[in-house]
Amino acid sequence: MKMDEKDRLIVRLLREDARMPVSELSKRVGLSGPSTGDRMRRLEANGIISRFTVDLDLEALGYPLQAIVRIKPRPGNMHVVEDMIMNEPGFVDCDKVTGDDCFVTRLVLRSIADLDPVLLPFHDRAETNTAIIKSSPLRGRIPV
C-alpha cells in the first residue's frame, strides 16, 4: 500500500491520541471529515494500523521495576521452558531469537525481591541472564 504525506500525518496524530475525533483530525490534516475517515479505515484495512489501543503505565499498575531476562533452555527443555514463560504473567514480552540465547524476555516486577522466586523454577531447565532496566530512552519509535 502506498502512503502519502497526509496518511503519514494521520498515523502520527493517531499515535498521540487515538480517540481524536475525525472532525479534528480532518482540520489538522487539511481534508474533509469523510475523506479523513475513509483514509483512517483504509489504513486499518490494509494492516498499517494493526489496532487502536491504550498504553498502560506499568509503574502506576504497581510494577516499578523491569528486567531483560535472556533464557537458554538446556537440551530437550525448549517447549517446557516456553510454556513456563507463558504461564508466568510477569513476562510481558518474549522474543524467540537465533544465536546462543533462545528467548529474550521482558519481566515486570513489584520489587526486586520478586526476581528470585520468578526465576528459580527455571534453573532446573535453563540458563538465565538477567539485566535490570535503569531507563528506557526509546520505546516504540516509528522507523523513518
Add this chain to the structure above:
Amino acid sequence: MKMDEKDRLIVRLLREDARMPVSELSKRVGLSGPSTGDRMRRLEANGIISRFTVDLDLEALGYPLQAIVRIKPRPGNMHVVEDMIMNEPGFVDCDKVTGDDCFVTRLVLRSIADLDPVLLPFHDRAETNTAIIKSSPLRGRIPV
C-alpha cells in the same frame, strides 16, 4: 489508585479497541454512559492509561525483519554510542541496563542486507551482539 473489576474490564476492552464508543463500552461493563466515561477519564488522569494510541504493523510498513542488538560501549564512549542509537531510526526500542551490556535495543530492518551498514559505525566504539528475531510469542501482555 484502587481499581475494581469494572475498571479492569474497561482497560481490557480499550486495549482491544481504543475507539470503542463509551455507549458500547458502558453496555459491556454494565454501567451507564456517564459513569463509564467518568471512569475512563479517571483512569487516564491517574496515569494508569498513559495514552490512547495505535499499534502499527512494522511488516506492513516495509520492515519484515527485527533483531535484538546488545551494545556495550568501550570506555569513554557511553554518550556517543547513546547518541548514535538515537540517530539511527531503525532502533525502535532501547533499554539501558545493569550488567555487562549497557544497551539492549530492538532494531527493525527492510532486509538482512541492511544489518551490516547499520552496525558498522558502532564497531569503533562498542561491542555488539545481534540476535535475529524468529518470532515474538508475547508482545505487551498485561501482568495479572
Add this chain to the structure above:
DNA sequence: CATGAAAGTGTAGACCC
C-alpha cells in the same frame, strides 16, 4: 451512579473534478 435534553460527532448518499 442514573436519567434526559442539548451539543457535538460520524457516516451514507449524491455530486464534482
Add this chain to the structure above:
DNA sequence: GGGTCTACACTTTCATG
C-alpha cells in the same frame, strides 16, 4: 479514483436527582 457537501442517526456531555 479521490474529494466535498449535506443531512440524519448516533454519541457524548452536562445538569439534576
